[in-house]
Amino acid sequence: MAEHEEHTSHSQGFYIAIGIGLLIGTATTVGAAFVNLGPFNPVVALLIATIKATVVVLFFMHVKGASEKLTGAIVVSGFFFLAILLSLSLADYLTRSWR
Amino acid sequence: MEHEAHNPALLHHFADAQQQKNAASLGMWLFLVTEIMFFGGMFCAYLVYRLAHFNAFAAASQQLSIAMGAFNTAVLIISSVTVVLAVKAAELGKRKVLVGYLAVTVLLGMTFLVVKGFEYREKFERHHVPGPTFKFTDTFDDNGKQIPVNPREAELFFSLYFVMTGMHALHMIIGCGLFSVLAVLAWKGHYSPGYFTPIENAGLYWHLVDIIWIYLFPLLYLISRHS
Numbered sequence: 001m002a003e004h005e006e007h008t009s010h011s012q013g014f015y016i017a018i019g020i021g022l023l024i025g026t027a028t029t030v031g032a033a034f035v036n037l038g039p040f041n042p043v044v045a046l047l048i049a050t051i052k053a054t055v056v057v058l059f060f061m062h063v064k065g066a067s068e069k070l071t072g073a074i075v076v077s078g079f080f081f082l083a084i085l086l087s088l089s090l091a092d093y094l095t096r097s098w099r
Numbered sequence: 100m101e102h103e104a105h106n107p108a109l110l111h112h113f114a115d116a117q118q119q120k121n122a123a124s125l126g127m128w129l130f131l132v133t134e135i136m137f138f139g140g141m142f143c144a145y146l147v148y149r150l151a152h153f154n155a156f157a158a159a160s161q162q163l164s165i166a167m168g169a170f171n172t173a174v175l176i177i178s179s180v181t182v183v184l185a186v187k188a189a190e191l192g193k194r195k196v197l198v199g200y201l202a203v204t205v206l207l208g209m210t211f212l213v214v215k216g217f218e219y220r221e222k223f224e225r226h227h228v229p230g231p232t233f234k235f236t237d238t239f240d241d242n243g244k245q246i247p248v249n250p251r252e253a254e255l256f257f258s259l260y261f262v263m264t265g266m267h268a269l270h271m272i273i274g275c276g277l278f279s280v281l282a283v284l285a286w287k288g289h290y291s292p293g294y295f296t297p298i299e300n301a302g303l304y305w306h307l308v309d310i311i312w313i314y315l316f317p318l319l320y321l322i323s324r325h326s
Contacts, residue, residue, distance in 0.1 A: 009190055015180055015183045016180060023173055027169075029317055036325040041324065042317075045322045046317060048317070053313050057310070060180075060302075074129060082136065085136070093151070094150065
């Protein structure tokens with residue numbers, strides 16, 4: 001049993017480095033909010049948030065390198081259904097200007 | 100079937116500890132997916148109303164404190180690091196280090212809630228809490244031109260603000276409770292390198308709550324500073 005037991009965790013230094021990276025991402029997103037990018041302010045903010053969330057899912061929640069591949073499928077399906085919820089709702093509300 | 104001295108935490112319907120762990124992790128992820136959809140509905144409502152009442156939402160969003168929001172984001176990220184280090188300590192069987200990291204996580208979670216409490220107090224003082232005493236006199240700044248906004252629409256922003264951050268705070272309170280119980284159990288020696296699934300799954304929950312805040316912070320505080 002022990003030989004095929006997988007250790008998905010990384011070293012303590014790796015986790016601290018990821019944490020520092022996330023803090024730098026937070027500082028960047030706060031800084032970007034004070035720069036006038038016009039319609040791209042929300043785009044930049046959400047892009048940075050998505051990068052941070054992806055890093056947390058992959059490295060803190062150990063989806064990258066998980067021994068159970070089904071976990072990855074569940075995670076992707078969760079975000080896929082969220083994307084359906086958001087895209088179909090906005091496809092409706094964004095195209096109502098003719099009223 | 101011979102009965103070797105096996106892990107006492109291994110249930111009999113699993114082939115081995117790894118399979119049991121994978122099943123628990125999969126079940127936890129299914130729960131987290133329902134959480135994503137739960138918060139997703141609120142995010143969707145926020146986006147739809149922000150599109151419909153853009154000026155009022157921008158003016159209301161500018162009343163939030165970026166400093167407190169950014170501080171809380173940093174606190175949550177650091178708490179996610181302490182959680183992942185707690186899981187690591189559990190995997191290595193370091194009982195006292197594990198209890199230490201769990202305790203620090205609870206303290207960081209409570210720090211977040213205290214800061215949130217100060218933010219809420221400020222909302223009460225400025226009559227930004229939806230209800231009969233709600234007042235909103237700030238204007239939307241359109242390249243130097245001040246456009247008055249409908250207070251009812253600003254009230255909608257603050258309703259969504261309180262529901263979303265309130266639901267998130269409730270999850271934080273539950274997380275702090277979870278980790279407090281786990282810290283006591285870890286102190287009593289309930290977990291070993293062969294069995295620490297509750298620590299791992301509570302960690303997954305905490306990271307998800309962190310991710311929700313990673314999206315709440317820019318959406319509520321940051322994206323309407325310029326328009």
